[in-house]
Structure formats: structure tokens, C-alpha cells
Amino acid sequence: xxxxxxxxxQTAVYGVSSIVGRFLNYLLVPLYTYTFVPADYxxxxxxxxxxxxxxxxxxxxxxxxxxRFRNDDDRPANLVFATALRFLLLINGGxxxxxxxxxxxxxxxxxxxxxxxxxxxxxxILAMDSVGAxxxxxxxxxxxxxxxxxxxxxxxxxxxxxxxxxxxxxxQAWEADPxxxxxxxxxxxxxxxxxxxxxxAASGLKLALLSPLLRDGLTGLGAxxxxxxFRRMIRYSLPMVLIGLAGIVNEMLxxxxxxxxxxxxxxxxMAQLGIYSASYKLSILMMLFxxxxxxxxxxxxxxxxxxxxxxxIYALVLNWFxxxxxxxxxxxxxxxxxxxxxxxxxxxxxxxxxxxLLLANLLLGVYVNxxxxxxxxxxxxxxxxxxxxxxxxTVAMLWLLVPRYGYQGAAWAHLVCYSVMVVxxxxxxxxxxxxxxxxxxxxxxxxxGLGLYAAGRWLTDAADWNGLAAGTLLLLLYxxxxxxxxxxxxxxxxxxxxxxx
Numbered sequence: 001x002x003x004x005x006x007x008x009x010q011t012a013v014y015g016v017s018s019i020v021g022r023f024l025n026y027l028l029v030p031l032y033t034y035t036f037v038p039a040d041y042x043x044x045x046x047x048x049x050x051x052x053x054x055x056x057x058x059x060x061x062x063x064x065x066x067x068r069f070r071n072d073d074d075r076p077a078n079l080v081f082a083t084a085l086r087f088l089l090l091i092n093g094g095x096x097x098x099x100x101x102x103x104x105x106x107x108x109x110x111x112x113x114x115x116x117x118x119x120x121x122x123x124x125i126l127a128m129d130s131v132g133a134x135x136x137x138x139x140x141x142x143x144x145x146x147x148x149x150x151x152x153x154x155x156x157x158x159x160x161x162x163x164x165x166x167x168x169x170x171x172q173a174w175e176a177d178p179x180x181x182x183x184x185x186x187x188x189x190x191x192x193x194x195x196x197x198x199x200x201a202a203s204g205l206k207l208a209l210l211s212p213l214l215r216d217g218l219t220g221l222g223a224x225x226x227x228x229x230f231r232r233m234i235r236y237s238l239p240m241v242l243i244g245l246a247g248i249v250n251e252m253l254x255x256x257x258x259x260x261x262x263x264x265x266x267x268x269x270m271a272q273l274g275i276y277s278a279s280y281k282l283s284i285l286m287m288l289f290x291x292x293x294x295x296x297x298x299x300x301x302x303x304x305x306x307x308x309x310x311x312x313i314y315a316l317v318l319n320w321f322x323x324x325x326x327x328x329x330x331x332x333x334x335x336x337x338x339x340x341x342x343x344x345x346x347x348x349x350x351x352x353x354x355x356x357l358l359l360a361n362l363l364l365g366v367y368v369n370x371x372x373x374x375x376x377x378x379x380x381x382x383x384x385x386x387x388x389x390x391x392x393x394t395v396a397m398l399w400l401l402v403p404r405y406g407y408q409g410a411a412w413a414h415l416v417c418y419s420v421m422v423v424x425x426x427x428x429x430x431x432x433x434x435x436x437x438x439x440x441x442x443x444x445x446x447x448x449g450l451g452l453y454a455a456g457r458w459l460t461d462a463a464d465w466n467g468l469a470a471g472t473l474l475l476l477l478y479x480x481x482x483x484x485x486x487x488x489x490x491x492x493x494x495x496x497x498x499x500x501x
Contacts, residue, residue: 028163029281032195033344035167038274039267040192041347042259043112045277046270047122047196049256052248054123058092058130061240063137064375065233067302070141075229076222084134084233085217086225092127099123111266121196128203135210135217140299155206162198239380246387250364250394250417254402254410255280261402276407278343279350282336283357286328290365293321297368298375305376311435318369322442323482325362326449330478332358334456334471353411355453360414362446367421370437373429382428390421441486452478 032041062084070080099106099120107116139148166186173182190197207214217223255277262269297317304310332339333355340348374383394417401409429435452474459470 027342028160029278030342030344031163031167033274033278033347035171036192038271038278038346040274041278042270042272042274043118043192044195045255045273046259047118049252051122051126052252053245053256054126055129056241056244056248058095058126059088059133059244060091060234061237061244062088062233063133064240064298064380065237066134066137067141067299068236068378069229069233078216078220078222079224079226080229080233081134081138082217082220082223083226083230085131085214087230088131088134092130096120096123096127115193118193118196121193121200125196125200125203128207131214132203132207132210135213138213138217143299145296151206151209154209155202158205159198159202162201163195166194166198236378236380239384242384243380243387246384246391249391250387250414250421253391253394254398254407254413257398258402258407258410261398262406263403272407275347275350276353276410278347279353279407280357282332282339282342282351282354283361285332286325286358286361286365289324289328290361290368293365294368301372301376311433314369314372314435315437318366318437319441319486321365321369322362322445323486325365326445327475327478329355329358329362329449330452330471330475333453334474335468337467350407353408356408356411356415359450360411360418363415363418363422366442367418367425370422370425370429372435373425373433377432379432382432383425386421386424386428389424390417393417393420445482448478448481 032044066080066084069075099122103116103119104113106119107113112118136148136151139145170182170186173180174184174186174188177183255273258273258276259266259269262272264272301314304313307313336351336354339354340351371383371386374380374386394413397413397416398410401412403409405412426437456467456470456474459465459474460467
């Protein structure tokens with residue numbers, strides 16, 4: 001099968017679970033923002049930011065390590081899986097025990113002393129997700145994308161259903177009659193905590209669905225812990241932890257730090273955090289596309305690396321990727337008057353950060369493509385330094401900009417960070433694994449997107465056009481430009497890509 005078509009088809013399947021599934025999850029944002037005040041929603045944003053950091057630590061980069069070693073030295077693939085799985089079970093079990101024992105002092109430190117249960121609920125979610133992550137990695141490596149997508153969608157459906165059950169049905173029943181069967185299931189003291197409980201139950205269901213894979217990793221053929229293999233895997237994977245942590249700093253530190261950096265009282269800071277986080281959700285379409293691409297792209301890059309035309313294919317992938325990302329940028333920004341209704345009226349003052357965040361995430365996607373150089377050459381430690389440099393830029397920009405410009409400064413910090421990382425990764429890639437990227441076309445499409453966005457603003461603000469009409473016209477213009485300038489060329493290159501051997 002044509003390699004690019006295979007990558008596109010698997011990205012589409014993974015996109016069902018990440019883009020479609022997460023979009024359904026994204027529909028919970030109106031539920032939260034129309035039900036809870038910004039300060040309450042800020043609690044969810046804060047804890048999910050913490051979860052982003054812990055998720056990286058609790059997987060130890062072993063997903064990528066599994067891809068790297070499963071076909072190495074002709075060893076049984078289940079041996080690599082079993083080794084990673086046993087380690088993750090041990091380390092995550094220990095972290096959950098520590099969270100249960102230390103929940104109160106940790107909650108006091110985070111200024112949530114009235115709700116210590118949030119601590120162990122969060123770690124329990126992460127422990128199950130971390131063990132599940134290595135099972136999902138096995139599904140990806142075995143090209144079982146439909147199985148992967150099915151379990152992901154079931155998990156997301158359970159999470160959505162439980163949110164609706166508790167926050168809508170049970171809460172309304174409690175308001176009508178606190179002594180009713182459903183009303184007794186709603187405790188106002190828990191409130192926003194039902195978001196965590198729904199997630200906890202959904203993660204447990206996911207782990208149950210993955211249990212056949214986990215059982216095979218514990219009792220199946222070759223299911224033993226190989227100490228020598230583990231030492232090789234962890235040496236390769238630990239730099240990926242640094243890369244992941246740096247990535248989370250770049251992606252989520254703003255939501256963890258806003259309450260401490262904003263120059264207001266705690267209540268106002270939490271409200272500002274809630275507003276910013278709700279606006280951040282409007283850039284989620286770009287992130288979901290990048291996530292789907294990562295799921296399909298990482299195993300594809302490793303599997304195709306030995307082919308003669310690999311570097312040309314990687315360059316072509318970047319061209320298509322940027323075309324798609326610019327389309328998403330325009331779709332959201334040109335129709336922002338419609339997308340704004342996904343958040344409550346109290347949150348819409350933050351909509352100005354959406355274009356900045358979309359552009360920043362577009363650059364993050366470019367960096368994901370460029371990072372192939374350190375993964376394929378085993379220079380993960382050098383890749384970690386690029387990510388750590390980006391993290392340092394993020395910290396510096398947040399420190400400088402947030403106290404002065406509020407959450408607008410946090411959005412600009414994202415953009416500056418990813419710009420620096422793209423430049424560094426490209427320069428290092430040219431030295432260690434040169435790929436003939438068509439930089440002029442990539443830059444031209446990004447500039448075209450910015451130009452069309454600016455034209456849309458002018459048409460609606462100065463020329464008094466209808467926003468939907470202007471957006472539709474400009475989006476069609478973008479598609480026409482793509483078709484006329486690059487459509488045939490890119491399709492011809494894609495069709496001519498050498499079949500896999």
C-alpha cells in the first residue's frame with residue numbers, strides 16, 4: 001500500500017477516536033461553563049494541568065521506547081511489552097499509595113485543603129491511564145487502529161455520559177427533591193468534583209477493556225521482565241521524559257501558573273484562569289489533529305525509516321500537514337462568531353487569545369514533524385535539550401508577560417516558545433538527519449493563512465460584511481489557492497511515492 005495513503009488512513013482512524021471523540025468531550029465545555037462559575041471551572045483547568053505533568057512522569061517515555069525496541073534484535077515483541085508493563089504497574093501503584101497517604105498535605109500546599117480527595121482521585125486516573133498507555137502503544141505498533149479507536153471512543157462516551165448523569169440529571173433531581181433516588185446521588189459539597197469522578201470511572205472502564213492485552217503481558221508467551229532489556233529501554237526512554245515534561249511545560253504550565261502569577265486575589269485569579277482555559281478549548285481542533293497525526297505518524301516514521309525515499313516522503317508529509325493545519329486555523333478564526341457559543345457568556349471576554357493559540361499550536365505541529373531527526377538517530381537526549389530550551393522560553397515569557405498582560409501574555413508565551421523550538425529543531429535536523437523540506441511553500445501557506453485571517457477581520461470590522469459570508473468566501477479562496485498552486489503537484493507526488501517493500 002502507498003505509504004502516504006497508509007499514514008493518511010491511519011491518521012483518519014485515530015482521528016475518529018481523538019478528533020471526533022475528543023470533540024464530543026469538548027461539548028462538555030458548554031456544560032461546565034454554563035453550569036459553574038469561572039472560579040470553579042478554574043479548579044478543573046488547574047488540576048488537569050497538573051495531570052499533564054504527572055502523565056509524562058508516570059509513563060517514563062516507555063511508549064516510544066517500546067516502538068524503538070519491539071523489532072530490535074529479533075526478540076519476541078511480547079518480551080518488550082511485558083518488561084515495560086511490569087515496571088509501569090509497580091511504579092504507578094507506588095505513586096497511588098503515596099497520593100492516598102499524603103493527600104492532605106499536598107492539598108494544603110496547592111491551596112485546596114478543603115478537598116484533599118482531589119489529590120488521590122487525580123493520581124488514580126493517571127495511574128490507570130499510564131498502564132493503559134503501554135497497551136495502546138502495542139495496538140498502534142500492531143496497526144490495530146480500529147481496536148484502538150473503539151476503546152478510546154467507549155472511554156470518552158462513558159466520561160460524557162457520567163458527566164451528564166451527575167451534573168445534569170442528579171443535580172436537577174436534587175434541586176427538585178433532595179430525597180429522591182437521583183437527588184441523593186448529588187452532593188453540592190462535591191460540585192465540580194464530579195468531573196474527576198466521571199473521569200475516574202471512565203479510566204477504570206478503559207483498563208477493563210484493555211485487560212486481555214494486559215493479561216497477555218503478564219502471563220502470555222515471553223511475558224517476563226528482562227532486566228538487560230529494561231536498562232536499554234530506560235536509557236533510551238528517559239530523555240523522552242524530559243522532552244515530554246518540557247512539552248507539558250510549554251503546553252500547560254500557563255494554566256498551572258496563572259493563579260500564582262496574575263496580580264489579583266485568589267478568587268479573581270481563579271476566575272481569570274477559568275476564562276482563559278475555556279478560550280483555550282476553542283483551539284482544540286488544531287490540537288486534536290496534531291494528536292491524531294502523532295498516533296499514526298510515530299510508528300510510521302520508525303517503520304519507513306529504512307526505505308530509500310524516506311526523507312522525501314517525510315518532506316511531503318510536512319507539506320500536507322501544514323496545508324491541513326492552516327485550513328483548521330482559518331475554519332476556527334473565520335467562524336469564531338459561531339464557535340464562541342461553545343462557552344458561556346461570562347467566558348467570552350477571552351476570545352482574543354484564540355488566533356494566537358491556534359497559530360502557536362500550528363507551529364507545535366511543525367515541530368512534531370521536524371523532530372523525526374532525533375528519534376530516528378537515537379539522539380533523544382539532544383532532542384530533550386531542544387524541548388528544555390523551549391520550556392525555559394515558556395517560563396521566562398510567562399514570568400515577564402502574565403503579570404503585565406494577564407492571560408494574553410500566556411498565549412503569546414506559547415507562540416514564542418514554539419517558534420524557537422521549530423527553528424532549533426530544523427537547524428539540528430539539517431546536521432544530523434537532513435530532510436529536503438520545502439520551507440518556502442510551508443512558510444507561504446502559513447503567511448497565506450494569516451493574510452486571509454486579517455482580510456476577514458477587515459471585511460467584518462471595517463467593510464461591515466456579514467461574518468459568515470466573509471468567512472465562507474475566504475475559506476473557499478484558500479482551498480482554491482491550494483488546488484491551483486499545489487493540488488496536482490502534491491497529488492502526483494503522493495501517487496508516485498514508492499510502494500512499501
